[in-house]
Amino acid sequence: MEEDHSNPSEVSDKTLDSIAQKKHAAMIERLSNLHQSRLQQAISRKSDSNDSPSFESTKSFLDRFSETKKSIEMEIDRCRRVSESESKSSLKSDLDKVSVSISDLERQVAENSYFLPSYEVRSSLKTISDLKETLESVNYELLPKKKFSFKNKTTKKDQSNVVKNETEIRASDSVLVENCSSIKVRDSPGFHNEEGAVLVKHFGGSKEGDFTLSDLNSCEVRLTGSFRALFIHRLWDCRVYVGPVLGSILIEEVEGCLFMLASHQIRIHHAKETDFYLRVRSRPIIEDCNNVRFAPYLLSYEGIEKDLGDCSLDEETGNWANVDDFRWLRAVQSPNWCILPEEECVNAVNISNLKTPGEVS
Amino acid sequence: MGLLSIIRKIKRKEKEMRILMVGLDNSGKTTIVLRINGEDTSVISPTLGFNIKTINYDKYTLNIWDIGGQKTIRSYWRNYFEQTDGLVWVVDSSDVRRLDDCKMELDNLLKEERLSGATLLILANKQDIQGALTPTEIAKVLNLDAMDKTRHWKIVGCSAYTGEGLLEGFDWLVQDIASRIYVLD
Ligand SMILES: Nc1nc2c(ncn2[C@@H]2O[C@H](COP(=O)(O)OP(=O)(O)OP(=O)(O)O)[C@@H](O)[C@H]2O)c(=O)[nH]1
Numbered sequence: 361m362e363e364d365h366s367n368p369s370e371v372s373d374k375t376l377d378s379i380a381q382k383k384h385a386a387m388i389e390r391l392s393n394l395h396q397s398r399l400q401q402a403i404s405r406k407s408d409s410n411d412s413p414s415f416e417s418t419k420s421f422l423d424r425f426s427e428t429k430k431s432i433e434m435e436i437d438r439c440r441r442v443s444e445s446e447s448k449s450s451l452k453s454d455l456d457k458v459s460v461s462i463s464d465l466e467r468q469v470a471e472n473s474y475f476l477p478s479y480e481v482r483s484s485l486k487t488i489s490d491l492k493e494t495l496e497s498v499n500y501e502l503l504p505k506k507k508f509s510f511k512n513k514t515t516k517k518d519q520s521n522v523v524k525n526e527t528e529i530r531a532s533d534s535v536l537v538e539n540c541s542s543i544k545v546r547d548s549p550g551f552h553n554e555e556g557a558v559l560v561k562h563f564g565g566s567k568e569g570d571f572t573l574s575d576l577n578s579c580e581v582r583l584t585g586s587f588r589a590l591f592i593h594r595l596w597d598c599r600v601y602v603g604p605v606l607g608s609i610l611i612e613e614v615e616g617c618l619f620m621l622a623s624h625q626i627r628i629h630h631a632k633e634t635d636f637y638l639r640v641r642s643r644p645i646i647e648d649c650n651n652v653r654f655a656p657y658l659l660s661y662e663g664i665e666k667d668l669g670d671c672s673l674d675e676e677t678g679n680w681a682n683v684d685d686f687r688w689l690r691a692v693q694s695p696n697w698c699i700l701p702e703e704e705c706v707n708a709v710n711i712s713n714l715k716t717p718g719e720v721s
Numbered sequence: 722m723g724l725l726s727i728i729r730k731i732k733r734k735e736k737e738m739r740i741l742m743v744g745l746d747n748s749g750k751t752t753i754v755l756r757i758n759g760e761d762t763s764v765i766s767p768t769l770g771f772n773i774k775t776i777n778y779d780k781y782t783l784n785i786w787d788i789g790g791q792k793t794i795r796s797y798w799r800n801y802f803e804q805t806d807g808l809v810w811v812v813d814s815s816d817v818r819r820l821d822d823c824k825m826e827l828d829n830l831l832k833e834e835r836l837s838g839a840t841l842l843i844l845a846n847k848q849d850i851q852g853a854l855t856p857t858e859i860a861k862v863l864n865l866d867a868m869d870k871t872r873h874w875k876i877v878g879c880s881a882y883t884g885e886g887l888l889e890g891f892d893w894l895v896q897d898i899a900s901r902i903y904v905l906d
């Protein structure tokens with residue numbers, strides 16, 4: 361079965377290659393006649409848009425950028441001080457103006473990103489996200505009733521066409537949901553909707569595809585052998601022990617759980633009060649998480665060494681501790697996660713034998 | 722000779738295409754880019770910001786911007802819209818649960834005026850996984866037939882693991898961009 365996968369793809373790669381080459385030859389011929397017209401277009405586009413200044417060099421862009429940045433920071437600062445006096449009336453509109461300036465600055469980075477060195481683009485975007493964060497916290501501080509948002513939202517009670525649109529959108533959404541759920545029922549290997557159960561599965565070979573754990577409450581899950589991809593969704597108070605996953609693991613909405621996972625990539629969204637014992641090739645990602653803790657992988661079962669080796673996960677890279685919090689892209693430690701203190705770690709868990717159900721505390 | 726080499730240089734620069742790769746996190750964007758560039762795909766990290774890959778596709782230079790798809794950084798996608806010739810939307814065909822997220826983000830993107838002239842290639846990735854949805858099923862869920870009639874688009878099933886479908890997709894994309902620019906001329 362393995363060969364069935366690799367051989368045809370090699371052949372088709374080559375066939376496509378030669379077809380592609382012929383097509384390209386014809387195309388490139390045409391293209392070489394086109395560059396002039398394109399260039400002219402680009403020039404005329406540039407001279408048309410006098411409203412958005414274009415910067416011919418990296419240096420002049422960066423100078424302008426830091427100037428604007430400074431003035432935005434000063435404005436935020438001013439708003440902060442104003443709030444201490446009684447003239448709060450214009451505060452909201454002032455802060456909105458700052459938000460617009462930040463968006464403008466962002467647009468400028470975008471418009472110039474095609475010639476800026478990637479480092480400059482990256483650091484400019486970082487600056488912008490910092491500015492947004494500062495503004496958001498100032499907004500929260502000074503206008504605590506409404507959560508500040510960069511998006512425009514329409515109010516629900518509005519009796520205009522907007523409402524109509526909204527219901528139209530909802531209608532099409534529900535069609536989508538129907539489509540999705542009919543597909544979901546058809547094929548999604550996994551454990552779903554269980555409570556208080558011990559769920560066990562062994563994967564025979566690397567041909568096995570994806571597996572899903574969803575809507576589990578107070579369960580213990582043991583997956584041995586290796587497979588390609590794991591999706592985990594809505595788990596409460598569960599203990600989940602999993603052998604190596606060749607591709608990636610995606611976890612969303614879990615609370616009060618313990619996970620032992622090994623994979624090339626692990627992304628964790630909306631997790632709370634959960635401990636992760638991980639072996640990962642790349643840095644684990646968290647987004648919208650709090651009180652999550654990390655420790656090294658401690659799982660064993662008969663044959664796990666071979667499974668780990670087959671998935672190139674036999675080596676401890678130490679990446680379990682290099683967590684990237686997308687809600688906290690800064691140098692200082694994120695408040696959302698920490699390393700699990702050694703004395704609180706569970707003992708190594710052996711799930712070889714069903715009758716010894718791990719070290720459940 | 723000197724002049725000739727200068728002209729060549731200018732020509733090369735003008736034969737560039739700017740391609741933007743976006744899609745939900747975990748859909749396989751980075752793996753696809755590395756795969757078509759013939760690079761090692763065994764260790765790939767989720768993308769924090771973006772990667773730029775310059776790939777010579779015959780005599781043509783593709784500047785591929787591979788942008789991270791984690792939710793927090795999706796709002797930065799628009800920073801890369803300017804001058805985009807081709808938009809590649811990557812879907813994880815095995816991630817049925819997040820297809821509605823996927824649809825919403827794609828719909829938002831297509832409303833964007835700065836992308837209105839861009840050719841759209843939808844890659845229904847991970848076809849090698851058992852139980853992955855077919856391109857036809859993905860097209861139905863994403864309601865692609867309802868797309869603006871002026872948009873040039875195509876959906877192609879592919880696998881960044883086996884390489885299947887990638888050339889077909891990029892071949893169409895590059896040709897469409899080329900012919901579109903030709904028509905405008
Ligand atoms: N089975 C299978 N897995 C794939 C395929 N393409 C990518 N993957 C896996 O999917 C996971 C995510 O791939 P990435 O390329 O990092 O995804 P991405 O879209 O760049 O993700 P972000 O950078 O977070 O936006 C990795 O574990 C890949 O190995 C494919 O065609 N088939």
Ligand SMILES: [Mg+2]
Pocket residue numbers: 750751752766767768787788789790
């Ligand atoms: Mg990536």
